[in-house]
Amino acid sequence: MAGHRVLLVAAVVIASVVLPAGAAHADVPAGACALPATGAHLTEGVPTPAGSAPSHGTVRTTMVFVDFPDAPATDTPASLRDNLLPGGPNWFSASSYGNLNLSVKAVTTRFHRMPRPSTDYGWRRGLTAEAHARYLNDALTAVGRTVSFSGTQVFYVVPTRAATEISFSPAYINPLTAPDGSTIPRSVTFGQDMWYWGSKVLNHETGHALGLPDLYGYQGDSHRFVGGWDVMGLISGPGPDLLAWHKWKLNWLRYDQIGCVSRTGRYTDTLVPVSTPGGRKAVVIRTGPTTALVAEARARTGLDATACATGVLIYAVDAATPSGSGPVVVKDSRPNSGGCDGHELNDAPFTTGSRFHDPTSNTTIDVTTRSGNDHRIVIAFGTSP
Structure with a gap:
């Protein structure tokens, strides 16, 4: 029953879209942003394959x-x-x-x-x-x-x-x-x-x-993928609340709390921190058959109260990458900064006025304004920002 419930919710979530400024509601096909489960060990696909403990x-x-x-x-x-x-x-x-x-x-x-x-x-x-x-x-x-x-x-x-x-x-x-x-x-x-x-x-x-993979690496620098931004990575990290992707995967987010970008265009949205109830929790940008970029807000609230940096956390997800090999990779807004609270990636979030660009998918994310802990972002997908 739990597996069927998650499947039904996921089918609704993927129909939620971010609206380009001044545009009508886009007609997103089913499955546009929910990456399919693969044979990878503890795949990041949505929904979690049957057999895991229920998450509700x-x-x-x-x-x-x-x-x-x-x-x-x-x-x-x-x-x-x-x-x-x-x-x-x-x-x-x-x-x-x-x-x-x-x-x-x-x-x-x-x-x-x-x-x-x-x-x-x-x-x-x-x-x-x-x-x-x-x-x-x-x-x-x-x-x-x-x-x-x-x-x-x-x-x-x-x-x-x-x-x-x-x-x-x-x-x-x-x-x-x-x-x-x-x-x-x-x-x-x-x-x-x-x-x-x-x-x-x-x-x-x-x-x-519950079906979640290890986000730390089994070889090399163990925490090079996500640092302390999810308890499935560095357990003692300063911002250990689960990523919005994992909360979606576990059916803890409503359909209208995930935005989906799967078509070329320019989109805007306002992100509410994952550590507080309600509001838009993430925007998912579908970049390939098993891959996506995700943007979410992180703040010093709730389980993230000890976070040493805040802003918009951006990361790549690959449902075909197994547990322990980097199924999630956080994008660092301050590379080689030394980070904070013990790891390079702990200061990774993008702040107001900063820009992320992924040349592979031709995706640009600008963090334009902040109101309290909420952040407004502008996404250019497959087009000029």
Whole structure:
């Protein structure tokens, strides 16, 4: 049902257009700006392919706590829970404008002892999908029938802090079968990095369960693609709210909140920051079969309250590029500036009086005026500005 709902909304969103000054409403064909899903891992296509956890309404999750023969717990399940809750669910409520309620059943009565030492699960060797599945299935076996998994859509496994071998927090996007026979569509295992990232690691990894890709790079400069402009990139970034593209992909934006440019011409629009409810959130410029440029406003409000720069964030999206290889690339208005708050791209937004030009698609975006946190832009697509 969730997949059908997203599909229907997307079909409406792509019919929304930005009006050229003085022009009539354009007749945009269906599919003009929603990039199609591809075979790329965690594709940025709209809508998200079926099988992901639902992104609307109440998502039911179960959280259990484990320790190991070689790493018995010296802490309490409640202390681990409190590092993730209620911060994670509250973050999703704010980012989704109240559309997503992440309900977490945290079983804090005791630690469940894993059958193997923590060193046997492969984290030090890079953690294969097979090793990850074995870890999750061992956790389910350890829990047994003491917990009901009926209706669980995401399964969380949190290890004692004493298990230093379980170093990082990956998501598992294949289904599992619980001891009570329930099918669990998606899972997340937490590691020692939860103590560095805090509750936002839950948002990043649950983002994968919802169908979102990694926006950091698996090789080279990890954060060269988006810096700190989306929690799916640099988790601790100063502007971590999800990109408007992701909010559209997750069906958190109404059809009239996305503008679409797919024909040669000159267009104007006013962007309202993604971190505040209501208003036009982005303009999407279709540049190819699987590619688009997106412009959105970012401000020091809501989840972006600590942003070290504001303005119009412009980025390229490619639905054929897999997770971890740059499916989203932010355009830097101040290249080689050194950035702010720890990364070159954190000061990337374009401000009043600045211009972005993409010679490949012959697209120019001018940021003309600002009113409060709203920004007016003029787009020339396939024509002179």
